[in-house]
Amino acid sequence: MKSAKANKRVRVLYAGGLEISDGFSPAVAQQTLTEYLELQLVAEVSVTIIDNVTGTTTRPGLAVDIGKDIVEHYGDYDGFVIVHPLENVLPVANLLRFMLRNISKPIVFTGNIMNDKFQDIPPELAIGIQNYKQINLRTSLVSAVQLAAVDCVGVMMAYDSRVVRAVRAVEAPIIDGQLFYSFREIEVARIQFGIQMYQVVPKGTGEPIVLSPEYSNRIYTATLEHNHTFPDDINEAYDVVVLKNVTGEPDSQVLQGIVLPIIAHSRLPWLTEQPNLICIPNITFDALVAKLMKIYAEPQPDISILERTLHTNMVNELG
Amino acid sequence: MVFFTSEQTGFDIPSLMREYGATVWTSIEDVPSYALDGISVDVLDRVDGIVLDIANHSPNFHYLLAQSIVLQKPTLCLYPESSPPRDILKHLYRKNIPKTIHKVPYTESSIRDIIRQFVTSVQPAQRRTKETPNIKFTLRLTESLDEYLAWLSDNYNINKAEYIRKLIEQQRDNDSNYRNA
Numbered sequence: 001m002k003s004a005k006a007n008k009r010v011r012v013l014y015a016g017g018l019e020i021s022d023g024f025s026p027a028v029a030q031q032t033l034t035e036y037l038e039l040q041l042v043a044e045v046s047v048t049i050i051d052n053v054t055g056t057t058t059r060p061g062l063a064v065d066i067g068k069d070i071v072e073h074y075g076d077y078d079g080f081v082i083v084h085p086l087e088n089v090l091p092v093a094n095l096l097r098f099m100l101r102n103i104s105k106p107i108v109f110t111g112n113i114m115n116d117k118f119q120d121i122p123p124e125l126a127i128g129i130q131n132y133k134q135i136n137l138r139t140s141l142v143s144a145v146q147l148a149a150v151d152c153v154g155v156m157m158a159y160d161s162r163v164v165r166a167v168r169a170v171e172a173p174i175i176d177g178q179l180f181y182s183f184r185e186i187e188v189a190r191i192q193f194g195i196q197m198y199q200v201v202p203k204g205t206g207e208p209i210v211l212s213p214e215y216s217n218r219i220y221t222a223t224l225e226h227n228h229t230f231p232d233d234i235n236e237a238y239d240v241v242v243l244k245n246v247t248g249e250p251d252s253q254v255l256q257g258i259v260l261p262i263i264a265h266s267r268l269p270w271l272t273e274q275p276n277l278i279c280i281p282n283i284t285f286d287a288l289v290a291k292l293m294k295i296y297a298e299p300q301p302d303i304s305i306l307e308r309t310l311h312t313n314m315v316n317e318l319g
Numbered sequence: 320m321v322f323f324t325s326e327q328t329g330f331d332i333p334s335l336m337r338e339y340g341a342t343v344w345t346s347i348e349d350v351p352s353y354a355l356d357g358i359s360v361d362v363l364d365r366v367d368g369i370v371l372d373i374a375n376h377s378p379n380f381h382y383l384l385a386q387s388i389v390l391q392k393p394t395l396c397l398y399p400e401s402s403p404p405r406d407i408l409k410h411l412y413r414k415n416i417p418k419t420i421h422k423v424p425y426t427e428s429s430i431r432d433i434i435r436q437f438v439t440s441v442q443p444a445q446r447r448t449k450e451t452p453n454i455k456f457t458l459r460l461t462e463s464l465d466e467y468l469a470w471l472s473d474n475y476n477i478n479k480a481e482y483i484r485k486l487i488e489q490q491r492d493n494d495s496n497y498r499n500a
Binding site: 036038039040041042135138139142143146161190191192193194195196 | 323344346347350361362363364377378379381382383384385386388389390407410413415416
């Protein structure tokens with residue numbers, strides 16, 4: 001019987017998360033990942049090194065680098081896998097999604113599920129943890145390549161057995177026993193003895209994939225805790241303020257002096273009389289920030305237009 | 320012992336495995352909730368062994384085989400002796416395929432024995448602990464019995480204690496009263 005390998009081609013882009021004992025080098029990383037994947041039969045795989053970020057050093061520009069590579073090789077591959085540390089992967093994955101139009105293939109983020117916090121471990125546990133990390137990354141890679149070789153579409157997170165779209169992915173509390181849950185929609189798939197698809201595959205538009213790499217970094221985000229102080233130059237240094245985990249209308253005194261649009265990411269909707277405050281409850285925080293980074297790639301004329309844009313789906317991010 | 324297989328192959332492999340004492344998962348519906356809890360990449364991590372038919376396989380076969388290689392799970396790769404799948408076997412005979420992957424041709428008459436041998440050869444971690452001889456037992460023997468035991472030990476290249484353990488194991492494995500107790 002013909003191997004699936006002969007039918008599908010998957011491009012693996014390495015952006016970070018691989019631990020190499022003698023220090024990172026692109027050649028060693030490429031060889032290591034190629035070895036990890038050479039025994040899998042699911043698809044023909046090529047490995048390319050894009051960067052080597054950690055969870056704390058990842059950057060929005062990485063989404064541009066990944067997007068450019070995907071567009072350049074789009075016609076040659078059936079799917080794409082991006083290896084990225086678990087920590088801070090959602091901002092990168094969300095921004096990538098908002099940058100790409102007319103996606104008709106799977107783009108799968110995966111990596112080791114043990115994040116950089118697991119660095120200070122006792123020496124007697126170090127080897128065991130190292131082995132566990134290696135096996136975890138290898139199994140994640142096999143799963144992600146499998147997912148990238150099936151008929152699914154979009155940018156998705158496949159770090160554990162639940163596969164969710166990036167723009168609907170929310171970090172779950174560790175007690176839940178899963179890494180992400182899917183905001184207001186069913187998961188794309190579950191990985192259990194293979195891939196079980198849950199979502200209906202949307203039809204592609206037939207249009208060529210397009211990357212819009214422009215974005216703004218002038219987004220100020222904050223969790224409005226007691227005694228939070230905003231920077232003195234906030235109105236000059238930023239284009240918009242995003243408040244996280246807002247449970248009700250913030251005290252107007254706290255926001256005094258801010259003339260920028262203020263977007264309150266809230267679980268529930270509430271009304272406000274403050275002219276520059278918009279409540280947005282039906283989107284994940286990371287998707288909201290990525291959406292604003294794209295919107296503010298160009299100057300925004302009017303807060304009412306901004307509000308209308310925020311309430312309009314760009315990539316099916318609204319729940 | 321927990322195994323995963325989704326293969327039918329014309330023989331009811333799950334039933335054959337259960338005859339030899341295996342717990343068999345063939346789909347996610349068979350998996351108990353405790354095995355689904357916790358963060359894991361795949362439930363395959365929870366099984367002790369995997370049985371695959373590499374000639375008449377399910378759609379997820381390539382994925383299952385890849386994961387069994389990574390996880391180094393004892394994996395029985397069956398194929399009909401009369402029609403070996405050469406492409407897949409060529410891959411499975413590569414030098415860096417772990418020894419946990421067993422490639423075994425079967426016929427209608429040999430399938431039962433192959434399954435029995437595989438199931439009984441795989442030991443889950445807890446059973447490995449249970450099978451470690453760490454309980455001290457003092458046995459007094461007559462001189463003649465000791466002489467016989469020494470002769471057996473020399474002729475079969477096995478130490479006396481190990482020989483006695485094996486005798487008891489055989490007795491236990493054939494004792495239907497004990498198995499049904």
